[in-house]
Amino acid sequence: MMSLGRLSVSSVLRYGGRLLSTSSTPQAKVAVLGAAGGIGQPMALLLKQSPLVSQLVLYDVVNTAGVAADISHIETPAQVSSFEGPDQLNEALTGCDVVLIPAGVPRKPGMTRDDLFNTNATIVLKLSQAAAKACPNAMLGIISNPVNSTVPIASEVYKKAGVYDPCRIFGVSTLDVVRANTFIAEAKGLDVSATNVPVIGGHSGVTILPLLSQVTPSVSFTDDEVSSLTTRIQEAGTEVVKAKAGAGSATLSMAYAGARFAFSLLRGMKGESVVECAYVASNVTEAAYFATPLQLGPRGLEKNLGMGTLSNFEQQKLAEAMPELLGNIEKGVKFANEN
Ligand SMILES: NC(=O)C1=CN([C@@H]2O[C@H](COP(=O)(O)OP(=O)(O)OC[C@H]3O[C@@H](n4cnc5c(N)ncnc54)[C@H](O)[C@@H]3O)[C@@H](O)[C@H]2O)C=CC1
């Protein structure tokens, strides 16, 4: 049976106040690159609590040892290891099954995600070069912005290294789905745990396209509701950037979303059929990379489920998104080929 990814602790048992693993899952080694950051720390915390993770590798260019010492005291089975700086990157990545990359600078008020390109493109380039060498078969989950461009960068790096498998490189757009589920459930009085909103396109502004015509459970909206909820979902990252007023962007909700995505990947890898939206190499539209619902499985992306039938509003929004998305992709490809 196919299930939708959702982060829960239902597979752990409470005993004497502790969270104990009840599962006999295969052993998975998961790395977080950028582990000392605003996303990296809470995401590592969530991963440490999961019975799906047997080894948790924490890597950053600063402060990794303290984060790793802290997290390693948690009474769950996952073994924590700590690596710091480029000299230790190859060792960190060796043998990894899943590599999550939240390394890079976040936005400040007034910036677009594309404004992060100059710094983060190089960081993702270097980290994906290392992953292509040390663990070419690992699933790669790229969180660093601008995701619309960093996924093409990593993909070009893997192509150059001769190890490219488009089914294993994902731009993590789970936070868009998480937000859409929250906002739609709130607006319509739905049970949020049973609400699912597919979000397609890319991960910035107008390229984020929630499909309100395909919400589960089926629900109707006025034209005004469709318009205002779509805008709120598209601008939700900016809402957090403004509220944090210079102290960064979403970290806690992103940690949740990143862990949810990692658990879906791991569940897929052990044979469950799980559906998550993510930004991947795609032939669903003219864009070479595009987010849609994906069926995940042992080899990563098992089947692209496409975008279904769009409403007139969604078709129009998709047409508006395409030039920006195509430009972001081209910029990433060009950068990777010149560096
Ligand atoms: N995909 C998504 O939905 C979201 C993406 N993001 C993005 O995630 C990224 C990280 O955000 P935060 O954790 O808030 O930033 P942060 O600044 O708190 O943490 C980033 C971490 O990356 C580390 N780092 C920098 N260069 C590195 C390198 N070469 N190798 C390894 N680590 C390196 C830093 O030392 C720092 O610990 C940003 O680009 C942000 O825009 C943020 C929220 C949502």
Ligand SMILES: O=C([O-])CC(=O)C(=O)O
């Ligand atoms: O808005 C940002 O810069 C961070 C991000 O991608 C998000 O929160 O969706």
